[in-house]
Structures are given as C-alpha cells and as structure tokens.
Amino acid sequence: MFEQMNEQMQTAMKPVTDLAALNMSTIQELAEKQNSLYKSLLSEGMSYFEKASQQKDLMSLAETNKAYVESMQETVADVAKSSYTVISEAQQKAGEMFKGLSDDMTAKFQEASKA
Known part of the structure; x- marks a missing residue:
C-alpha cells in the first residue's frame, strides 16, 4: 500500500519536478553565460588599459x-542574444510541459466522469 501511495505521489509530482529541472538547467546555463561575459569584460578591459x-x-x-x-558592444550583444535564446527555449519547453499536463488532466477527468 505504501509503495502504491509513493508511486502515485511520484506520478503526481512529475510535472513539478520536470519544471524544476528545466528551471535549474536554464539558470545554470544563464549563470555560465554571465560568468563568461564577466571574464571577457575583465580581460578586454585590462587589454584596453x-x-x-x-x-x-x-x-x-x-x-x-x-x-x-565596438568590441564591448559586440560582446554584450552576443551574450544578450544567446541569453534570449536560452530563455525562449525554456519558455517553449515549459509551455509544452503545461500543455501535456493539461491534456493528461483533461483525459483523466473525462475518464473519471464516464465511470
């Protein structure tokens, strides 16, 4: 019985854990881009001086x-574009997750109402 409850809980929480995993990977990727930008700005700044x-x-x-x-503008613009791409892709994946969840819930409600 406990195993069945545990399995149902895991199934019910899957959308939440999937969304959390997506958020974490997106945040990590954005942090890496910001770290790279910071290193680049420092390096180019020292070279400039x-x-x-x-x-x-x-x-x-x-x-x-x-x-x-010009170099700074190009660097910042490249990071902004790539960050926008990362966020857009994450938003699209999250939308697909919610649509899938919505479709699953609708199917389960229809199935339950027939019974």
Whole structure:
C-alpha cells in the first residue's frame, strides 16, 4: 500500500519536478553565460588599459577607444542574444510541459466522469 501511495505521489509530482529541472538547467546555463561575459569584460578591459597606456597621440588613443567600445558592444550583444535564446527555449519547453499536463488532466477527468 505504501509503495502504491509513493508511486502515485511520484506520478503526481512529475510535472513539478520536470519544471524544476528545466528551471535549474536554464539558470545554470544563464549563470555560465554571465560568468563568461564577466571574464571577457575583465580581460578586454585590462587589454584596453594596456593598449591605451602605450598610445603616444590623441588620434591613436581615440582609435583604441573606438575599437574597445565596438568590441564591448559586440560582446554584450552576443551574450544578450544567446541569453534570449536560452530563455525562449525554456519558455517553449515549459509551455509544452503545461500543455501535456493539461491534456493528461483533461483525459483523466473525462475518464473519471464516464465511470
């Protein structure tokens, strides 16, 4: 009897555990992207300061600044796009999970009402 109750509880909680697993994997992937972005910003920032300190005239410094800003824009835009993709995919998977749960519940209610 206990095994049957345990099995029913696991079956009932499966959608919740699946959604929690999806959330955890999404959060982990986003955290990895943010960590990578932070490392990239630090690395490029240090490289910029090294290059800027070696410039002899204002025009060279302006070119170094321009290259640094363009690089930063590209890096941040790439991370934003990939993060958006991760979130969109997770949202789609969650929607599919809820639709499946809804379909299962509807079928069970229809089955129960026939009995």
